[in-house]
């Protein structure tokens with residue numbers, strides 16, 4: 560069993576504190592649902608676990624099987640078995656999707672994957688995810704529909720076989736059939752060597768992939784943890800009741816999607 564352990568994590572962006580002391584322990588074999596109102600720090604938490612350079616950890620600890628994660632670079636975290644399925648997958652013109660996937664797989668193993676094996680695995684997963692096979696030959700996410708981008712994140716997860724997958728609103732943009740396909744892909748990953756954190760606003764995903772743990776994140780803190788009953792309450796009542804427990808809801812200012820920033824753009828030479 561592997562354990563990803565987060566203790567008293569505080570995260571700031573541009574000197575504004577977003578994550579305000581989070582404790583979370585995820586073991587392989589567990590599926591954690593993370594819910595919370597818009598702009599309250601869910602994506603910030605997941606991106607920080609993956610090592611997004613814009614998010615500054617000001618306090619706290621994060622370990623994977625006792626190893627310090629905060630001192631690892633993003634690629635080291637990936638090789639250690641952490642994977643992030645992004646809420647807003649970045650378009651990277653100039654990088655062909657299949658080249659990107661193969662490079663990512665190669666970075667995870669000592670010997671490069673043979674072309675034959677790679678194509679076999681790619682084709683199988685593309686078929687399982689009912690993706691258009693043209694997508695693998697196009698630039699990464701460029702012009703992909705919302706649902707295609709999300710399936711492409713799941714394709715990466717399937718090829719990389721992480722220990723811990725952080726799936727940020729993987730259901731947004733998916734039609735009903737695609738949601739079932741993605742849910743099946745996540746369910747197929749379930750094992751004693753796989754743990755997952757799923758952020759979603761909707762109970763539908765959690766009906767299809769039942770979580771073992773449910774957390775409510777408000778104003779940068781996990782204010783409640785429990786089971787299925789929390790999802791039902793949120794589905795029926797929203798988040799107003801959280802205020803009655805004495806917690807402030809961050810109503811959101813300065814809302815921006817998370818983007819890779821300058822490394823995701825090409826600048827034309829003068």
Ligand SMILES: Nc1ncnc2c1ncn2[C@@H]1O[C@H](COP(=O)(O)OP(=O)(O)OP(=O)(O)O)[C@@H](O)[C@H]1O
Pocket residue numbers: 572577595596597598599600601602603604613646811812813814815816817818
């Ligand atoms: N790159 C960024 N630059 C500036 N502010 C940011 C950045 N990323 C996040 N924030 C701010 O941090 C706060 C938390 O954002 P975050 O994306 O973590 O929320 P969330 O809980 O994932 O919301 P949603 O449910 O809408 O996805 C928001 O106020 C947001 O504007």
Ligand SMILES: [Mg+2]
Pocket residue numbers: 601602603646727
């Ligand atoms: Mg988010």
